[in-house]
Structure formats: C-alpha cells, structure tokens
Amino acid sequence: MKKRATIIILIFLLFISLHVQAAELSYSIKDQTYYQVTTTYYFKNVGTSTARDINLAITLPNVYLTKNMPYSHLIATKYSQEPLEITTDLKGNRTGKFNIAAIKPGEKKSLSIQQVYRVGKISFTIDPGKIESYKPLEPALIPYLKPAPGIESDNPLIIKKAKEITGGETNPFLKAKKIFAFLNSHMHYADKPTDPANKGALSALQTGIGVCEDYSDLMVALLRAVGVPSRTVAGWMGTISQPQVTIADESGQKLPGHMWVEYYLPGYGWIPADPTYTYLYNGVPTVDYSRLTGLNELRYAEESEAESYRVYYSYYNGKLEGYFTITLTKSQIPPSYDADREPVTLYLEGLPLIYDVEPVIAGGRTLVPLRGIFSTLGALVSWDEASQTVTARTASKTITLKIGSTNAQINGQNVVLDVPPQIIANRTMVPLRFIGEALGVQVNWDSNIRVINLNF
Known part of the structure; x- marks a missing residue:
C-alpha cells in the first residue's frame, strides 16, 4: 500500500520581479554582500522494510522574483540532485520534483539546494510628479x-x-x-x-x-x-554577526522568517516597503517614510504568494521521518557557480512572460513556446499537422515555419534560421530572436543573469 506523508516546513515566506529599465537609476544600494543559503532535506527510514520510489515536491526560489531584484538578486541555484521536472505558477513560484529510489531500514538520505544571493540595503527616490499611468490590462500586473x-x-x-x-x-x-x-x-x-x-x-x-x-x-x-498593483514578498531578514548562522535545524526553526511588501509604480517598477515596525520619536509613534521607499536591513527573498510552503513526499513501504536544515553563509566575495546552468527568464517591456515550458537554449539560440510567444506579440497562429507547418499572422506580417527546418518565410520571402523549430516536452518551440524581430520587437539578452528583455 502506498503511504503518503507531508512535511510542513517553514520555508521562508517569500513573488514575480519586473525588470525596470529607466533612463536614470532611481535607487541606491549600500552595504552590499553575498549570502549562500543551503537547505538540506533529510529522510530517515525508521521502519522495518525498505522504502521505495520516494517522490518529492519541493518549493524552489522564484527566479522571476529574485533574478532582477536589486536588493536580493538570486545569482545561482545549485542542486545535489537535479530536479526531474520544474513547474511554475502564474506568479513565477516554482516547484521541483525529485525522486529517491530507495531508503533501507535505519538508513538516512538527503537532498540539498543551495542559493547564492547578492543582497544590499536599498533606497528609492520617488518623484510623484513623474509617475506614469498604468497601461491598461498589463497581463503581468x-x-x-x-x-x-x-x-x-x-x-x-x-x-x-x-x-x-x-x-x-x-x-x-x-x-x-x-x-x-x-x-x-x-x-x-x-x-x-x-x-x-x-x-x-x-x-x-x-x-x-x-x-x-x-x-x-x-x-x-x-x-x-x-x-x-502590489504583492507580499517572503524570505529572511536579520543581522548576521558571524560568517555563518543556522536558520533551522532538526529541532525546528531557530531564526524567524519575514514578510514585506512591494508595490508597482509605472516608470519605477516594484518598490519595496516594510510596514512592520514602530518608530518612536521622543516617545511618540512617528511614521518613518524611508520604509515606504526602501529597506534598511539586509534580507533575501524566495517567493511571493506561493500557494504552499511545503515539501510533499510519497513512497511505498517502510516508514519515513523527515526534517530540514538551513544555513546562511555571508561573504564579501561571490561564491563560484556555473552561470550556464541557470534558467533563462523572459520579460516584455519589463513585465515577466511565464509559459508552461521554460525557454531553452539550443545551438546558441533561445527557443520559446510557439503559442505563448505569438499570443504575447499579438499574432494569430494556425497549425497544419500533415506538413508540420506553423503559420502566424498579424495585420502586416505572415510568418511560416516548419518543424525541423531552417527555412522560413516572412510575407512570402525566404529566410534561413540559425536553428529550426523543435518539439520539446510536447511543446512546439521556436527561435525567439527571429520571431521577435520579424514582428518588430527588439530582443536584448543579458548573459550575466540570463535574462531576455523584449521591447517594442
């Protein structure tokens, strides 16, 4: 009989970060440093038979929130065991699926996830007279x-x-x-x-x-x-006097998590605010508006309004008990990491584009889900199964592509692609730069953080 168990963990409360490109930088960062956050999940078989086919679903950092967050920038995520699959909700919160084949009686196995952040205290300068109007029906907002x-x-x-x-x-x-x-x-x-x-x-x-x-x-x-438009953000905040601190261990959570707010201003982007405080001036409660336009303490963010802060696991036979530990190591020098292993995130005019399949890089080019990108850019799509051909139409453009072929057409004119459209994870994936530029969109790639910004 299949047994199911749930570990309710206090993974620090944590949401989709909008990348803002402004003519002038509207914020300043100070006391910048690096955090290496390591979360390790332990599973011990206290039963008399071998536990088999242990399936895990673990909350992962929200890269759409943190990769472009100036005060809590997620640089890299490392896994002791690569996820079998990662799913993403509409707000960018991610869940990784893992599997452990077997755990014998008395045996304990673990799985670790390590995050590297660049953090700093942030202060925005807001001119109310320069705030633009909200664009109607911006899907990401x-x-x-x-x-x-x-x-x-x-x-x-x-x-x-x-x-x-x-x-x-x-x-x-x-x-x-x-x-x-x-x-x-x-x-x-x-x-x-x-x-x-x-x-x-x-x-x-x-x-x-x-x-x-x-x-x-x-x-x-x-x-x-x-x-x-506004959101809650959850993570951890605190003063670190030692190079390393333990946030949680087998006995439970040792240091509290924290939640704060971000609100969206056109022309500025997401502005962080922390309303949880009482400021006294000469013994009288006084509003400290610096906390409306910045954060005065170092912190790292993980997610925003995720539906669950849990690790779920299921298995056959045996009897598993689980717990987790979290350690935070502070450094003035960024730990080493492999940037090429980081996921690619996609934005249109600073607003995140989240599809059911993440962008992939093939042959040095980024491929994105066909229907998602054409719908985003206002094109109607038709698919011919017999010829494996895709046709996308706007008021002024007709684009034709064929699966597996580097030959394409724009308004009847032949174009040679660097990489062909492909079927990946049961989704038709097409080369982003070709599609974007064919429809009059600038495609800007930041290789340092693996972010693509599309701009009209």
Whole structure:
C-alpha cells in the first residue's frame, strides 16, 4: 500500500520581479554582500522494510522574483540532485520534483539546494510628479490587483477603509503613502500567545494586531482595493554577526522568517516597503517614510504568494521521518557557480512572460513556446499537422515555419534560421530572436543573469 506523508516546513515566506529599465537609476544600494543559503532535506527510514520510489515536491526560489531584484538578486541555484521536472505558477513560484529510489531500514538520505544571493540595503527616490499611468490590462500586473488567500481586497470592509484612507487621491504613490501611514498607527505587533497572528488582512483590519504577515497582507489588500498593483514578498531578514548562522535545524526553526511588501509604480517598477515596525520619536509613534521607499536591513527573498510552503513526499513501504536544515553563509566575495546552468527568464517591456515550458537554449539560440510567444506579440497562429507547418499572422506580417527546418518565410520571402523549430516536452518551440524581430520587437539578452528583455 502506498503511504503518503507531508512535511510542513517553514520555508521562508517569500513573488514575480519586473525588470525596470529607466533612463536614470532611481535607487541606491549600500552595504552590499553575498549570502549562500543551503537547505538540506533529510529522510530517515525508521521502519522495518525498505522504502521505495520516494517522490518529492519541493518549493524552489522564484527566479522571476529574485533574478532582477536589486536588493536580493538570486545569482545561482545549485542542486545535489537535479530536479526531474520544474513547474511554475502564474506568479513565477516554482516547484521541483525529485525522486529517491530507495531508503533501507535505519538508513538516512538527503537532498540539498543551495542559493547564492547578492543582497544590499536599498533606497528609492520617488518623484510623484513623474509617475506614469498604468497601461491598461498589463497581463503581468493583473494578479496583483486581485484578491488572494489572506489578501481579501474584495471584502467590503477592506474596500471601504481603503477609500476612506486615500480619499480622492489618484496618484498611486500618494495612495501608498497614506495607506502606509494608516498601517503605522493602526497596527500593533502580536506579543501575547493569545494575540491573532498570520490571520490575514481582514483580521488585521478588525483587530489591529498581527505579525509581519498580517501587516503585509493588510497593506497589500488596501493597495489593491484602490487599484495599486502590489504583492507580499517572503524570505529572511536579520543581522548576521558571524560568517555563518543556522536558520533551522532538526529541532525546528531557530531564526524567524519575514514578510514585506512591494508595490508597482509605472516608470519605477516594484518598490519595496516594510510596514512592520514602530518608530518612536521622543516617545511618540512617528511614521518613518524611508520604509515606504526602501529597506534598511539586509534580507533575501524566495517567493511571493506561493500557494504552499511545503515539501510533499510519497513512497511505498517502510516508514519515513523527515526534517530540514538551513544555513546562511555571508561573504564579501561571490561564491563560484556555473552561470550556464541557470534558467533563462523572459520579460516584455519589463513585465515577466511565464509559459508552461521554460525557454531553452539550443545551438546558441533561445527557443520559446510557439503559442505563448505569438499570443504575447499579438499574432494569430494556425497549425497544419500533415506538413508540420506553423503559420502566424498579424495585420502586416505572415510568418511560416516548419518543424525541423531552417527555412522560413516572412510575407512570402525566404529566410534561413540559425536553428529550426523543435518539439520539446510536447511543446512546439521556436527561435525567439527571429520571431521577435520579424514582428518588430527588439530582443536584448543579458548573459550575466540570463535574462531576455523584449521591447517594442
């Protein structure tokens, strides 16, 4: 009989980072350093028979969130055992699937995931008069205007309070400023065992008590209720006085995780804010607006609004017990890593493009899912199974490609491709640069962080 077990782990709360290209840098970074975060999962067979076919599903860092995050930039991820498959949700949160063939009675096996971050304290300079308008129906921003578990932005009480706080204000930054000030006066940190904690935005509004998750959920819910795209970000924050610290071990979590907020301003991108604090000036609570436009402590981020912070595993026979450890090593010099093993992330005008199959590099060219990229760029696609031919049409262009062939056509004119379209993971993958440039899009490749930015 197949046994199933679930380890509920406190992987540090963690969301899709938008890469902002501005004429002038709108932020400054200081106290930059490097973190190497190693999470090791242990599984011991305490039964009398061999456990077999142990299937694991483990939350991985959100590369769309962290690869372009200036204060918590994920440089590399290393695995002691490569994932069999990685799935990605619409917000970029990723799950890796692994397998351990067998664990004998009394035997313990492990699997490690190591992340390398460049971190720093960040401060933005925001000019409210230079904030642009939100582009209508930007797909990557829509999820950050909708309610989510613990972020009840559609609740009548949340909506009423958000409108009451912001009044007739239309500038998104000034809306955020008013909501931030409200949080500072309304919320009090839960310091009693009976205090509500991790209950979400509505509870925080009604009780005025909570922990960092409640502060962040309420700020995001209020922002979304008045049309400001926003998200919670979860990870770890703290002062590290030694070269290495243990965040979690077999006895449990030793150091707490943390949650904060990012809100999106056109022309600036995602702005980090940390509402969980009380600042006293001469004994009087005072709003510290520097925490609305920056982060004063070093931290690393892992995910944003992931549906689960768990490791799931299933197996046949035996009896498994599991736990995990997390260690953080600080360094002024980046640890060595293989950049070519990092996933490629794709953005259009600074907004992430997340498809059901990640981009792959073949023959020195990036291939992307056919229907995804053509739909993104506004082309209609037809597929002829008999000839294995794809035709994409816009108002001014007709593009024809054939699986396995380097010959293509644009408006009837022959073009030779560097690499042919291919079938990968049951998806038709096409060369991105050819498609983009054929449809009038600039394709910019940053080899240092393996990021592709498309710009009209």
